Amino acid sequence: MSPLSDSKHRIVALALIFFSGGSLLCAQEQSATAISQHVKDIFARAAKAVVKIHGADEHSEICGTGFFIDPTGTLYTAYTVGGEAGNFTIEFGGKKYPARQLLADIRSGTAMLKVEETTPALPVGKSEELEVAAPVVAIGYPLDLPETPSFGLVAGFDRKYLGRYFSTTHVRLNLPTQRGEAGAPLLNMKGEVVGIVVSSLENKSACYAVPIEAAEKIRSDFVRFGEARHGWVGINVSEAAQPVEGSRAEMTQIMEETPAARSGIKSGDILLQVGQKKVTQPEDVLDASFFVTAGDTVPITVMRGNQKLTFHVQATLHPASRTGPLLASPATPAGNQAIPLSLSSEVPRTP
Numbered sequence: 490m491s492p493l494s495d496s497k498h499r500i501v502a503l504a505l506i507f508f509s510g511g512s513l514l515c516a517q518e519q520s521a522t523a524i525s526q527h528v529k530d531i532f533a534r535a536a537k538a539v540v541k542i543h544g545a546d547e548h549s550e551i552c553g554t555g556f557f558i559d560p561t562g563t564l565y566t567a568y569t570v571g572g573e574a575g576n577f578t579i580e581f582g583g584k585k586y587p588a589r590q591l592l593a594d595i596r597s598g599t600a601m602l603k604v605e606e607t608t609p610a611l612p613v614g615k616s617e618e619l620e621v622a623a624p625v626v627a628i629g630y631p632l633d634l635p636e637t638p639s640f641g642l643v644a645g646f647d648r649k650y651l652g653r654y655f656s657t658t659h660v661r662l663n664l665p666t667q668r669g670e671a672g673a674p675l676l677n678m679k680g681e682v683v684g685i686v687v688s689s690l691e692n693k694s695a696c697y698a699v700p701i702e703a704a705e706k707i708r709s710d711f712v713r714f715g716e717a718r719h720g721w722v723g724i725n726v727s728e729a730a731q732p733v734e735g736s737r738a739e740m741t742q743i744m745e746e747t748p749a750a751r752s753g754i755k756s757g758d759i760l761l762q763v764g765q766k767k768v769t770q771p772e773d774v775l776d777a778s779f780f781v782t783a784g785d786t787v788p789i790t791v792m793r794g795n796q797k798l799t800f801h802v803q804a805t806l807h808p809a810s811r812t813g814p815l816l817a818s819p820a821t822p823a824g825n826q827a828i829p830l831s832l833s834s835e836v837p838r839t840p
Contacts, residue, residue, distance in 0.1 A: 524624075524640075531626050531680045532638040538609040539674060540581040541630040542566055542588070542602070544574035554629040554673040555579070555602060556611055556682065558708070562604040565704050566672030567687045568593055571600030579604050592707065594717045596656045597779075598687040599704045601711065611674055614681025616660060616700035619643050627664055627686055627698075629673030639664050644695065648772050657779035659697045660684050666696040675701075706780050713782075720781030720804030722789070723747025726760055726771045733759040733792045738771045740791070749789075752800040758791035783807065 538557045545551060553570030557563065564579070571577070572593035579588045579602070591601040619625070623643045631637055641664035648658050660675070666689040675684035675698045684698030710718045724747075729739035738760040743750050760768045763777035764787050781787050783806040790799045 527678065528626055528638060528640050531676055531678070532628060534680050535611055535626075535674065535676055535682075536628055536636050536638075537582075538611045539628045539636060540564060540579045541636075541669075542570055542672065543578040543580070544571070545576050546574040552630070552633075552669050553671045554669065554686075556628075556672075556674040557581075557608045558613070558682075559610050560608055562606045562608045563591070563708075564588075564602050564604070564608075565674075565685055566600050566602060567685060568595050568598045568600050569687070570672045571602050577602055581608070592711045592717060594707050596717070596719055597703045597707050598656075598699050599685055599707060601708065611676075611682040612680065613701055613705065614677050614679060614683045616683040616702060619646075619660065619677065619683060621645060624678055625662060625664070625683070626676045626678075627662075627666075627670070627673045628676070629666075629670030629686065631667035631669050633669075639666075639670075641665075647697070648775055650697070654772075654775060657700065657703050657776050659687075659699055661690075662686075662696050662698060663694075664696050666693050670696075703779065706782075710782055714784075718783040719807040720778070720783040720785060720787070721747075721807035722749040722752075722778075722781070722787070722802050722804055724749045724754065724760075724774075726774050728771050729759060732769075734761055734797070736761050736769050736792070738768045738773060748802045748805055752789075752802045754789065754791065754800050754802070755793065758793050758798075760789070760791055761797070762790040763787060764789075 540555050542553045542555045551570060551574045553566055555564040555566035558565050571590060572595060577588040579586045586604045586606060588602045588604045591603050593600040621643055625641060625643060627639045629637060641662055643660060644663045645661040646658050647661050648655055666686060670686060673686040674682045675686060677683050683701050685704055686696050686698050688697045690696060707717050710716065723744035724740055725742035726738045727741040729737045736759050740754060740756050740758045740760060743754055743756055762768055764780065766777035768774060768777060781804045783804050786801050786803045788799050789802050790797065
């Protein structure tokens with residue numbers, strides 16, 4: 490091959506590399522533009538149902554975010570916004586409306602308010618369909634600024650933080666949060682609400698959201714009973730030495746004069762399932778027990794030796810419902826801490 494031909498080939502090769510690189514950059518720019526447009530579309534649709542909440546507690550005025558969940562004016566927010574304050578005013582559609590508290594539940598970290606108006610509402614999705622690195626959008630009112638979208642990723646699904654257990658799994662998000670954004674809806678890329686922002690982390694560069702299913706459970710209790718009805722059966726569960734039928738959750742204590750004691754469940758039984766929730770490790774009982782409602786009969790499946798048994802246990806009202814939040818102790822590295830079949834905990838609050 491002559492030097493001239495060789496030069497021509499190298500020029501063609503460089504041109505191909507350049508143009509293929511240019512195509513890649515162009516594709517990346519198009520992808521970023523598409524994502525940006527998608528977020529704009531979600532914001533345009535959902536923002537109409539997101540509201541700014543004003544209230545006051547015994548110490549100061551409170552501002553936060555909330556969102557309508559049905560067309561009759563019912564809205565969700567964080568407990569830190571709507572739980573202990575009063576004299577609520579809601580801003581949406583360029584107007585202000587008085588609102589009243591329907592329910593405040595410290596165990597789930599949520600509260601429900603209501604305005605006497607016909608309102609837009611956000612569609613409800615499923616947080617269980619989220620995965621790590623899934624894109625999400627939150628819409629809130631940071632500081633004294635207008636309604637603002639935030640775009641980020643799911644960072645994890647946590648059952649405890651700083652050694653303390655949540656009442657149910659929380660969604661950890663790579664979303665920055667500011668004062669005023671507690672109670673903001675967390676939306677999937679379909680524009681469905683899948684959680685409620687309840688607390689910020691460290692330098693406010695990330696946050697936690699309670700799954701929307703937890704708030705919906707509380708709303709269901711309210712519709713049925715006029716209050717939250719956290720169920721309890723009276724069992725402590727620890728890690729078994731060996732898995733049985735795929736589960737390491739061993740009953741280590743059946744408390745006296747409790748629904749579990751009266752049902753026939755015994756210490757040493759291996760827990761397999763509570764209601765519809767399968768159990769494979771002790772911490773699984775946190776999610777399983779959160780959705781138990783006092784007064785309901787719950788099927789609890791266990792292994793006892795070589796026998797698989799199902800007990801139908803009528804849950805009673807959780808002791809923490811009478812005395813305030815039950816705070817779990819820090820977990821031990823060995824993982825052999827007993828976990829009551831119902832817990833609640835606190836996380837740092839968004840100011």
